[in-house]
Amino acid sequence: MTRPSQKFGFKQPIARQIPRGAMGWGLLICAVWLFLAGAYVVQITAAAPRGDRLQNLQNNVDQLQRDVMALEDTTAKASSLYALAERAQGLGLVATNNPEYVNPAAHAFVRR
Secondary structure: OOOHHHHOOOOOOHHHHOOHHHHHHHHHHHHHHHHHHHHHHHHHHHHHHHHHHHHHHHHHHHHHHHHHHHHHHHHHHHOOHHHHHHHHHHOOOOOOOOOOOOOOOOOOOOOO
């Protein structure tokens, strides 16, 4: 009965042809590679929940910004000159026909 190494024409088995040092380095490289792959998986697994929390916080910030813009819009509409005139008329004050803003800083300069 012929051995597989003899069948292919090798003088000795392939495992004996590889130097012991190369096999040791190969095992060390495989072990380091497995360790680094495991560390990568652990980091990704730990980072996933933080990413979800950050996404939820970003959604909350976006919602709050939309709420602030809606409140600013409501405040601007309520404090407009026409809204104030209607509110004053509702309180029984004299109605204004053509309300205008007066800019007090328009002519606020000092002459020497």
